[in-house]
Amino acid sequence: MKWGTFFITGMLIFLILLLQWPKMKNSPIKDKLAFISLLLIGWVLSMFDLMHISGPVSWLDTLTKPLTRLLEV
Amino acid sequence: MKNVKISSLQMMMLMYPTIIATAILSVPSIIAKYAKNDLWLPPIFASLIGFLTMFIVYKLHQLYPDKTIIEMVENILGKIPGKIVGFIILAYFLQSTGEISRAYGQFITTSFMFNTPSIVIISLMVLLSAVAVYGGLEVLGRLGQLFFPVFLIPLIILFFLLIPSYEPKNVLPILGNGLLPSIKGSIIPTAWFGEIFLILFLLPYIKDKQNVFKFGMLTVFSAMLTLVLVCLMVLFVLGDTTATKIYPLLTAGRYFSYADFFENLDSVIMAIWIVGAFIKISMFYFAVVAGFSQLLNLTDYKILIWPIGILIVEFSFWAIPSSMVFNRYENTALPFYAGFVQTILPLLILGMAFIRKKVKKSLISNPSQ
Numbered sequence: 001m002k003w004g005t006f007f008i009t010g011m012l013i014f015l016i017l018l019l020q021w022p023k024m025k026n027s028p029i030k031d032k033l034a035f036i037s038l039l040l041i042g043w044v045l046s047m048f049d050l051m052h053i054s055g056p057v058s059w060l061d062t063l064t065k066p067l068t069r070l071l072e073v
Numbered sequence: 074m075k076n077v078k079i080s081s082l083q084m085m086m087l088m089y090p091t092i093i094a095t096a097i098l099s100v101p102s103i104i105a106k107y108a109k110n111d112l113w114l115p116p117i118f119a120s121l122i123g124f125l126t127m128f129i130v131y132k133l134h135q136l137y138p139d140k141t142i143i144e145m146v147e148n149i150l151g152k153i154p155g156k157i158v159g160f161i162i163l164a165y166f167l168q169s170t171g172e173i174s175r176a177y178g179q180f181i182t183t184s185f186m187f188n189t190p191s192i193v194i195i196s197l198m199v200l201l202s203a204v205a206v207y208g209g210l211e212v213l214g215r216l217g218q219l220f221f222p223v224f225l226i227p228l229i230i231l232f233f234l235l236i237p238s239y240e241p242k243n244v245l246p247i248l249g250n251g252l253l254p255s256i257k258g259s260i261i262p263t264a265w266f267g268e269i270f271l272i273l274f275l276l277p278y279i280k281d282k283q284n285v286f287k288f289g290m291l292t293v294f295s296a297m298l299t300l301v302l303v304c305l306m307v308l309f310v311l312g313d314t315t316a317t318k319i320y321p322l323l324t325a326g327r328y329f330s331y332a333d334f335f336e337n338l339d340s341v342i343m344a345i346w347i348v349g350a351f352i353k354i355s356m357f358y359f360a361v362v363a364g365f366s367q368l369l370n371l372t373d374y375k376i377l378i379w380p381i382g383i384l385i386v387e388f389s390f391w392a393i394p395s396s397m398v399f400n401r402y403e404n405t406a407l408p409f410y411a412g413f414v415q416t417i418l419p420l421l422i423l424g425m426a427f428i429r430k431k432v433k434k435s436l437i438s439n440p441s442q
Binding site for chain 1: 164168257260261365369370372373376377379380381383384387388390391392393394398399401402404405406407408409410
């Protein structure tokens with residue numbers, strides 16, 4: 001857990017909500033749902049110690065391991 | 074959104090920095106590891122992938138002239154498989170945007186601003202790009218027009234200014250170790266040339282569609298030419314030591330000195346890089362945001378800009394603890410991942426589209442079947 005980044009991201013999300021929400025009053029419910037859920041995904045991700053957990057980069061490293069042998073000098 | 078229009082020249086001015094901006098700094102040393110003093114050859118081989126991708130892009134565009142790639146795959150593959158393939162493409166571009174921002178942050182923190190945390194640099198660049206994307210595609214097109222000379226002219230001036238430091242015999246012996254090392258070295262830069270795929274996100278908004286193919290091919294060609302020139306420049310100045318430098322062009326820029334007055338051209342290179350990285354990140358950012366809004370059938374793509382901005386900053390750190398891990402990923406996994414999403418996947422989609430058209434035609438001519 002990284003509380004610092006979590007709270008800073010929370011504040012940013014609050015700011016985004018504050019500025020963007022009034023402009024979205026007339027948008028359909030689908031738009032609002034997409035907006036909120038993407039913000040939530042961002043917030044949840046900020047809880048983790050992102051640099052030191054496995055992620056897309058390490059998954060792709062494993063996936064492409066057989067091919068990278070081609071590139072050995 | 075559909076009434077926004079840019080010209081195909083503007084498209085070229087956007088795509089050229091998008092391909093070349095990050096390539097001119099890091100690619101020469103990556104290639105030099107394989108090709109040694111033939112490092113000017115691999116960009117030529119790699120550009121073949123760029124030409125192929127542009128050809129696929131154009132054929133897809135001819136079949137579905139008013140659709141972006143995300144809408145296209147839904148039409149070709151059907152609703153659910155189309156959404157899945159669209160998501161794969163967008164996930165690649167989202168992650169790439171994060172990586173490009175990371176590469177940018179890394180370059181600034183290792184070469185110029187040593188004490189600034191890279192998250193500050195990355196967030197500020199993403200914020201700037203977000204504002205540009207918020208302006209819309211027309212604004213991006215004009216930004217491309219505005220920054221294209223700012224990007225290109227210093228590079229040309231640099232080429233001529235460095236002439237006194239050149240040692241052309243560094244290029245000899247040509248093909249001393251045969252052709253294989255050059256071909257191996259050309260695998261990595263294909264990831265950059267394949268980025269011409271991004272045109273598929275712009276095509277429905279282009280005014281003069283008859284020129285798209287010409288300008289697209291010209292973009293790949295000029296990117297190849299620039300990369301070959303930069304590689305030769307670096308090779309002439311640094312020789313065998315090119316492979317040991319992380320940013321060879323930057324090191325080469327430091328060699329220039331005239332009358333003890335004109336020195337430290339590396340700041341010029343930094344300026345080129347920042348302008349290029351800005352255009353590149355904005356283009357990728359636009360593709361991701363517009364793509365997601367089409368994938369989810371939203372009415373306005375602008376609402377996704379800020380949430381995706383947060384994701385981009387997070388993706389630039391996710392599972393990348395150090396620059397070593399990042400460089401290893403860029404030099405091993407990325408070329409295959411990028412090649413799959415940017416070239417092989419569109420090729421498969423194109424094949425499917427052709428089969429679909431054929432089947433439809435035969436059904437119309439033989440309705441009894």
